[in-house]
Amino acid sequence: MSARAKPPPVVFWSAMVLIVAVLIVLPFALTQIGTTWVRVTNLALLYVMLALGLNIVVGFAGLLDLGYIAFYGIGAYTYALLASPHFGLHLPFWVILPIGAAMASLFGVLLGAPTLKLRGDYLAIVTLGFGEIIRIFLNNLARPINITNGPQGIIGIDPFRIDGFSFASYQKIFGLEFSGPTKYYYLIVALVAVIIALNLRLQNSRIGRAWEAIREDETAARAMGINTTNLKLLAYAMGASFGGLAGGVFAAIQEFISPESFVLVESIMVVSMVVLGGMGNVWGVVLGAVLLSFVPDILRFTVQPVQQWMFGRMLIEPEVIRMLLFGLALVLVMLFRPAGLLPSAVRKRELAERAE
Amino acid sequence: MQRAKFAVTLFATVMAIGLTGCGEEKKPEAPKPEAAASTPPPAATVEIKIGTVGPLTGSIAHLGKDNENGVVLAIEQANAAKITIDGKPAHFTLISEDDQADPKVGTTVAQKLVDDKVAGVVGHLNSGVTIPASAIYHQAGIPMITGSATNPQLTEQGFDNIFRVVGRDDQQGPAIASYLAATEKPKVVAVIDDSTAYGEGLADQVAKTLKSEGVKVLAREKGTDKTTDWKAVLTKIKGEKPNAVFFGGMDATGGPLMKQARELGIKAVFAFGDGACTDKMHELAGEAAEGLLCSQAGIPPQAASKAFLEAYKAKFNTDPILYAPFTYDAANLLIQAMKEANSADPKKYLPFLQKIDYSGATGKIEFDAKGDRKDAEITIFVMKNGKVEPIAVVKSGKTIPFDEFMKSMGGA
């Protein structure tokens, strides 16, 4: 963002106020159509969190991670194990969420440390393998000692609660009706805002610039005195922690998790979001995540009726169209707009030089 | 730059189409109640919405459709019967949703049914989807009856509005295990599963029952629901010389498993749960599938009441595939409870549903305290000439040969 001319403060602040106002009113507007849409929005915002986390690794530091969903899973399972009848533990969420984020970043470092020397596509494959290994362990740690309850998943996960205030129940506050999803919505929006702010600050910080240097040319970066080892590990740890955080919220919203939710396709989906939006550009990544995460729901309400109307039956299922769109998005973006919809300034320059 | 512009325009167009579509999405829904309300007599009718949900797209869409058909039939019959509730004629409308057999989509559409203020829900199909969705129905206080989710966990959550009219895995597992133990008298049994909630859960139950009957059970072997090469696992098992092998999983993996076992010269009896209790096993394993034993929760469709079978055939011009008789009964149970309570308010009719005593297409239905069906039947099948044929029904711990069971159903 810094590379562009900053808009005058008045314009900037009025735009901010407008955005904040829209975000506040949004769930009430959506409730008019149906609480479902608030739920869908919440899940979409979780993808925004994931995409922002992955953006640190892929966008800033240039390390392609195809197993990112593992951190989401680790966060979700940390929350589930510490706040469900499975072990009889019921810790409050504000204690567990940081633990989940810390667990995820620990695993981030565990993944990062042995793979520091790997670059590009080798790294991508190793991370993919790592993601699958985590999922397989989650799926199998039910025996000989039952830790994760295996494929059965964990049921009865506590929703977020502060004293008597539960995020899951319906409530009237100041005469306004708050459904469970609406309350979660505000919490998630707040988290996303913090993460965006962190991302923006990071990007222009010493660390952010060092990551950029590593991404452009690791050997040169090291020659310039950048401690590439620590910085790469930091990228993994930070990226993973956001994933872990999102995972914790996911577990609380769903109140049930199983390893099924953390499969490879999900990792690829998050990568697609980052790539489509624009690797390295925070706002681009947000845009990519919002676009792609609403696609399935929009398709469900458009493609299905349209096909019914045109052909009298469903020829192509929305799920298939969605996957085809994902695939096409990845290919077309790389071919025609390799820096994404909203390219980061640096990336744009760099790609313009190398391509064509 | 030209290319970039093109891509942006293309994308904008696609999104615009998507968004306009999104705006339109309300339209087909909004006029629906009015249109539906205009058909019944103009007298003040009670409009009652019943939700049905299952995978209508995806790999098991045919089963989802079958489930939906059962409910459609029940609703149609209820409307034709001109039921009155609270002194007013009742009109039932069906709201059908697609959960794609995906837990995440499942909770979203569950919320949508709650938004639509349905009085009761029949669904979902898969246990993995039904469990997270049940929490949403529970919060909203809307009764939900599943006709096909067999995982015990569903009714172990302590939700008083969640019911099932089909046998649980911990009824099915013991049934097939006891049958296996009684008829084949194996000394050593190998148990394999596919590491899914369904396969592992069922295999656990089978192993537990076999052990309690004094049969030696080998250490569990596992594959995944995508495993095609079972030879390493089977070779290991072969070394332990089991008399029988049980596999918890679907036909897609069970077929190759059985074929490869015969190629390795394993002569043990093979037994499967309902996921691999299909004719597809013959296609996948060929002659090797002959003689396999398997179980299905509930009674086979052909054993459902004649009235139901005829009405189903007349309406859909096909025979029910698997669970349609159960979803049919589930919808009827909701309606029956509403009649008894004289109200379609979930709060008012729920107590009646809990205490219901109903004779449906699948026999007598009563619920226990957890919401499970009392004395649910499990049917045992055998593969004969490439088709699975029912040979026995297990009910409240007793095994009844299938012919006798049919006679008792006909007599009832």
Added chain:
Amino acid sequence: MDTFIQQLINGLTLGAVYAIVALGYTMVYGIIQLINFAHGEVVMIGAMVAFTVINALAGSGLPPLAVVLIGTGCAIPVCVLVGYAMERLAYRPLRRAPRLAPLITAIGVSIILQNLAMLVWSRNILAFPQIIDIKLYNIAGATITNVQIVIILTCILIMVALAALVYRTRLGTAMRATAQNPQVAGLMGIDINRVIAATFAIGAGLAAVAGVMVGTYYGIAQYTMGSILGLKAFTAAVLGGIGNVPGAMLGGVVLGIVEALGAGYIGTYTDLCKISGISDWLTQRCANDGHFVLFGSNYQDVFAFAVLIMVLVFRPSGLLGERVGDRA
């Protein structure tokens, strides 16, 4: 002992399949340093096409071998076409782009191929008609089927033919030159684009053969079958030293045997009930259950990934590969 030999035979067959798929990865990587993520999907398409043909001809009275050969004969051109189109449309425009770009398009291509295949062949598991009479042979108490023998022999044959192609023909020389230095090769009058397209086509043709083998051996095909097979085969290629033709073969066989032996034995050796005396708690557990297996066959898929990570971390050049320099 017969169990062990049986496991070796199982592993060898599995490994032969991995090896043929791995050849496709290794050839493409060797020449343009691209992990063709969509290669597994080409295998799937090969199996699907073969299924359609074999299914149609199953009742025709032709001898089974002829039916399978015709199926293969139809699958190869389709796969070659897919491979060529893939290279032309998705990879060639990106040859000078950063390394991440073609990898991402490869993921995109694989998603597209998978879903298109689903539209054409449905989601269902397709059961190959059981036309081949399976004959069992005994080797030291273990059994091997005629199909397994054919698979292993085909694998050896392909390997020899490929080595001959790479080291004895003009095309092979051009391929090796392009792999070493595309610019210089271009200056020497080699049409690099043609050479690369040919590499893709050969890889895709091998994928078709692999698809037919997998389909007839296991008797099933499904639109999702390519991804896990592709990953395993890629692991095999890396294990053997990516870019190295005999390496891919060796890697495939080693991986297949590791998987078979792993699934077959790890459960036995990590069953803590064998040493149940060490703790009272364990003794009690074992008395109840009889087994306390830490890692069983459920971790079968982990072995492949663990091998992959270990090779990449400790010996990125693989078993037979040359040292890989900084390839960023």
